Amino acid sequence: MGRRKKIVQECERLMDKPENIRNIAIAAHVDHGKTTLSDNLLAGAGMISDETAGQQLAMDTEEDEQERGITIDAANVSMTHEWNDKNHLINLIDTPGHVDFGGDVTRAMRAVDGALVVVDAVEGAMPQTETVLRQALREGVKPALFINKVDRLINELQEGPEEMQRRLLDVIDDVNELIRGMLEEEDYDWSVSVEDGTVAFGSALYKWGVSMPSMEETGISFGDIIEMERNDERQELHERTPLSDVVLDMVAEHFPNPLQAQPSRVPRIWRGDAESDLAHQMRDVEDEGDVVFMVTDIGMDPHAGEIATGRVFSGTIKKGQELFVSGTAGKNRVQSVGIFMGGEREELDRGVPAGNIAAVTGLRDAIAGSTVSSVEMTPFESIEHISEPVITKS
Numbered sequence: 001m002g003r004r005k006k007i008v009q010e011c012e013r014l015m016d017k018p019e020n021i022r023n024i025a026i027a028a029h030v031d032h033g034k035t036t037l038s039d040n041l042l043a044g045a046g047m048i049s050d051e052t053a054g055q056q057l058a059m060d061t062e063e064d065e066q067e068r069g070i071t072i073d074a075a076n077v078s079m080t081h082e083w084n085d086k087n088h089l090i091n092l093i094d095t096p097g098h099v100d101f102g103g104d105v106t107r108a109m110r111a112v113d114g115a116l117v118v119v120d121a122v123e124g125a126m127p128q129t130e131t132v133l134r135q136a137l138r139e140g141v142k143p144a145l146f147i148n149k150v151d152r153l154i155n156e157l158q159e160g161p162e163e164m165q166r167r168l169l170d171v172i173d174d175v176n177e178l179i180r181g182m183l184e185e186e187d188y189d190w191s192v193s194v195e196d197g198t199v200a201f202g203s204a205l206y207k208w209g210v211s212m213p214s215m216e217e218t219g220i221s222f223g224d225i226i227e228m229e230r231n232d233e234r235q236e237l238h239e240r241t242p243l244s245d246v247v248l249d250m251v252a253e254h255f256p257n258p259l260q261a262q263p264s265r266v267p268r269i270w271r272g273d274a275e276s277d278l279a280h281q282m283r284d285v286e287d288e289g290d291v292v293f294m295v296t297d298i299g300m301d302p303h304a305g306e307i308a309t310g311r312v313f314s315g316t317i318k319k320g321q322e323l324f325v326s327g328t329a330g331k332n333r334v335q336s337v338g339i340f341m342g343g344e345r346e347e348l349d350r351g352v353p354a355g356n357i358a359a360v361t362g363l364r365d366a367i368a369g370s371t372v373s374s375v376e377m378t379p380f381e382s383i384e385h386i387s388e389p390v391i392t393k394s
């Protein structure tokens, strides 16, 4: 059996175990390294070859994007990662890095429970860092921080361990200041910290990364990193502390699974009757309940036509179901359901249960933002477009 087939089978197995699922987005200011990091994760999960990670730009599915060098359409991919002796299904939604596409970023946030915010170590938090954080927190999505391009501190800025640490702490402080300014009083404390393990740093270009737990495990210090970067031992650094493992461990450990996330997310994004059966089914991630699917993106497939991507909040979405689409009359029939693997859609014979991200064809009346369901229901709250940062960094 081919490697891809094996990964698909494993994803199918894990789909039924919501406690092992993490739905995440990577969001960043343009050029801070979101695409390069995504490729690292795909390579780490065996989806693309290690050598091509960073060059292949697997998430940039449209030729146009590759030519322009910016990611304009949210692409999605499912991968598996072992953490704590258990395999996890990581559904990653890519988000556009360009500020004009703020609407797409917010839509992507609706489908996920954790946001990995990437910040360039040299540039620090920038206006779009603030925008994506605001979008995440507004949707009830938990942030974690990856400080990228640390190799530049060593090689371009020639910083020593103390200077480097000070700079990294400044970035963390700035990000936390933004987070605290955005949280409502009743929200959790979602500030990030090295000690908690919700911050990692590294180089997506050279494929190494560290976090507090990883440094404890590998024994690699800042001094070692500086020495290895300077001595051109990056390959060894990558092998000893691969970025994908460090980041995916952080994702598995610190982002909530759908069972933990949906009870607090559903009241935030849906204003229907909180005591209804449907509300309970959505909060409980009930895979045998009524089908509720929130469309976050519509893509085009040259063969299959329009593909609706989104989050299944309740029930199991299956081929042949006749589903209501909010704001339209009549029902649409599901033609196929599947998941995304390395930018390609993989149709599945089975249905996709609550807690997962699904790619669905046949929903011809759906648009990004539609609520698709087996019973007539109050649609999800409309997704607000936030494009302009309110405060800019001086």
Ligand code: GDP
Residues within 6 Å of the ligand: 028, 029, 030, 031, 032, 033, 034, 035, 036, 037, 070, 071, 097, 148, 149, 150, 151, 152, 202, 203, 204, 205, 206
């Ligand atoms: P995105 O716009 O956030 O998706 O950023 P990209 O992943 O496309 O990266 C933007 C540029 O930064 C590219 O030229 C990358 O090669 C470069 N880059 C990404 N990560 C690193 C890194 O860790 N170190 C250095 N020096 N350059 C990086």
